[in-house]
Amino acid sequence: xxxxxxxxxxxxxxxxxxxxxxxxxxxxxxxxxxxxxxxxxxxxxxxxxxxxxxxxxxxxxxxxxxxxxxxxxxxxxxxxxxxxxxxxxxxxxxxxxxxxxxxxxxxxxxxxxxxxxxxxxxxxxxxxxxxxxxxxxxxxxxxxxxxxxxxxxxxxxxxxxxxxxxxxxxxxxxxxxxxxxxxxxxxxxxxxxxxxxxxxxxxxxxxxxxxxxxxxxxxxxxxxxxxxxxxxxxxxxxxxxxxxxxxxxxxxxxxxxxxxxxxxxxxxxxxxxxxxxxxxxxxxxxxxxxxxxxxxxxxxxxxxxxxxxxxxxxxxxxxxxxxxxxxxxxxxxxxxxxxx
Ligand code: TXA
Ligand code: MG
Numbered sequence: 001x002x003x004x005x006x007x008x009x010x011x012x013x014x015x016x017x018x019x020x021x022x023x024x025x026x027x028x029x030x031x032x033x034x035x036x037x038x039x040x041x042x043x044x045x046x047x048x049x050x051x052x053x054x055x056x057x058x059x060x061x062x063x064x065x066x067x068x069x070x071x072x073x074x075x076x077x078x079x080x081x082x083x084x085x086x087x088x089x090x091x092x093x094x095x096x097x098x099x100x101x102x103x104x105x106x107x108x109x110x111x112x113x114x115x116x117x118x119x120x121x122x123x124x125x126x127x128x129x130x131x132x133x134x135x136x137x138x139x140x141x142x143x144x145x146x147x148x149x150x151x152x153x154x155x156x157x158x159x160x161x162x163x164x165x166x167x168x169x170x171x172x173x174x175x176x177x178x179x180x181x182x183x184x185x186x187x188x189x190x191x192x193x194x195x196x197x198x199x200x201x202x203x204x205x206x207x208x209x210x211x212x213x214x215x216x217x218x219x220x221x222x223x224x225x226x227x228x229x230x231x232x233x234x235x236x237x238x239x240x241x242x243x244x245x246x247x248x249x250x251x252x253x254x255x256x257x258x259x260x261x262x263x264x265x266x267x268x269x270x271x272x273x274x275x276x277x278x279x280x281x282x283x284x285x286x287x288x289x290x291x292x293x294x295x296x297x298x299x300x301x302x303x304x305x306x307x308x309x310x311x312x313x314x315x316x317x318x319x320x321x322x323x324x325x326x327x328x329x330x331x332x333x334x335x336x337x338x339x340x
Contacts, residue, residue, distance in 0.1 A: 004165040005156070008124040012167065015129035019164045020045075025052055026189040027141040027155040028128050029169030030120040032093045032177050032194070033297070034155050035064065035138030035161065037128070043105040046137050050107075052162040057146040060110035060139040062095050062178070064119050066129035074115055074135065075099050081205055082183050088204040091121035093178040093195045108137050118178055124169045140177060141166075147247045147297040149330070150175050156303055175294035176324055181209070191217070193324035195293065215327065218335050246331045249300040251282065251308045253333040257315040258340035266340045267312045273312050284313035286327075289322040296325060300332060 006012035007027070016026045023045040026037050035051060038045040040063045050057045063074060068086060071078060075098040082096060100115035109115050117135075120126065129136050132304075140148040143158045152168040159166065179194030181201065189210040190198055201209045256263045267283060274281045282303045288290035303311055313329060315337075316322040330337065 001161055001164065002270075003156075003160045003163055004131075006165055007169045008167055008169040010127065013124060013127050014131055016128055016167055017133075017163055020128070020132040020134065020136060023048075024164035025049060025162075026128070027152075027159055027163055027166040028125055028138070029122055029167060029172060030064075030125045030138075030154070031122045031173045033150055033172050033175070034141040034152070035062075035120075035136075036141035036159065037064070037136040037138040039132065040064075040108050040137035041103060041105065042134075043107045046105065046107045049137065049139065052159065053139060053142070053144045054298040055139065057107070058110045059139075060112055060114075060116060061108050062138050062180075063108065063115055064125065064129055064136045064138055065117060065119050067125045068119070070135060071098075071117060074101055074104055074117055076101060079183065081188060081207075084205055085181070085183075085188075085201065086119075089196050089200075090098070090119040091126065092119070093121075093174055094118060094190075095178045095180045096133070097180060097182040097191065099184060099186060104309060114182075116180060116186055118326040122169070122173075124167060128167070145246065145248055147249070147300040148177055148263070150199055150294075150297050154298070157301075171298075173294070175297060182212075185210075193327050195324065197320050197324070199320065218337060220332060221248050247300065247328055248332060248334070249299065249308075249311060250304045251311045252312060253336060255313045255315050255329055255333045255337045257337055260314070262340045263314045266338075267314060270312055274312075279309045280307055282308040282311045284311060285305070286314070286316060286325075289316055289320065289325055292316060292325045293321055296328060 006016050019026050023042050029282045051250045077099045095118040097114050097116045141155045142149050149155045150172040154167045174195050179196040180192035182189045187208050187210050191212050198209050271281050281295045318326050
């Protein structure tokens with residue numbers, strides 16, 4: 001398949017919208033990560049997304065809308081809490097899991113009776129959705145298992161020849177995927193942490209926001225293929241996407257957790273040792289959690305490109321956005337964590 005490269009001009013976005021309307025696939029920028037979009041209401045088009053990504057088809061997709069009113073096309077139940085979160089955080093990096101209407105095909109929701117909905121703030125994304133005149137189902141635009149793409153170059157690397165078009169927009173401002181919050185229970189529950197934190201939502205809602213308990217587990221759960229181990233399987237995240245091995249770099253990756261000073265010392269020693277053994281080593285050590293979010297996936301891809309064999313990473317404090325970044329870091333390392 002020939003993959004067209006578009007710019008984020010209105011003229012090109014119109015062409016991209018035509019592809020979506022005709023059931024094709026377009027990778028496009030959002031403020032979180034690049035998405036791989038298809039008409040969310042066209043089962044055949046959505047089916048192609050799983051194929052292009054090499055993604056398991058029980059993993060539901062986020063449906064992207066451009067205007068508040070489009071939410072009622074997808075769900076019958078719009079609660080007061082949902083209205084408050086929309087008002088505070090849309091457009092932006094928040095996905096709400098809501099009851100779905102029958103118009104949303106099974107293939108889009110992985111057969112669930114709920115659907116994840118998000119209104120991105122990125123202008124190119126908004127324009128694409130509006131001009132397509134349909135909600136757009138879009139997972140991150142990476143091959144399944146690879147780090148999420150935060151630049152057009154990452155999409156070109158992964159998806160050339162597999163999709164109809166890639167919109168070459170700006171680098172993603174935020175760099176980690178949206179916060180996913182389940183709105184179908186008595187209290188909202190975070191299924192995937194992101195830039196909008198639990199504290200942000202509790203403040204807006206004036207009530208408790210729960211965390212899916214699996215977000216606090218550090219299980220030894222993955223076999224070598226990145227699937228859940230058959231035995232001892234008590235790890236059942238509510239967000240199906242959370243159970244697959246994600247974001248994995250080609251290198252072995254170790255996370256060091258402890259006082260920053262000690263971690264720095266241990267990483268320096270490990271780095272020297274590995275270099276002596278002739279290994280190509282990469283170090284990840286962030287001072288700032290917002291920059292960490294922006295940079296982390298791009299860094300993993302850069303290490304893959306230059307043949308890095310071992311990645312030594314310093315853990316961030318698991319608070320606020322730091323908690324969300326660490327969620328990705330732990331997965332990338334297959335929960336290979338050393339306390340120092
Ligand atoms: O920032 C983002 O959310 C990006 C951009 C493109 O918008 N998209 C993204 O999509 O990260 P994806 O498919 O890579 O991740 C979607 C996550 C998965 O963990 C999936 O299991 C969860 O959201 N999810 C989607 N719909 C769900 C539902 N109905 N119930 C529970 N989890 C759901
Ligand atoms: Mg993804």
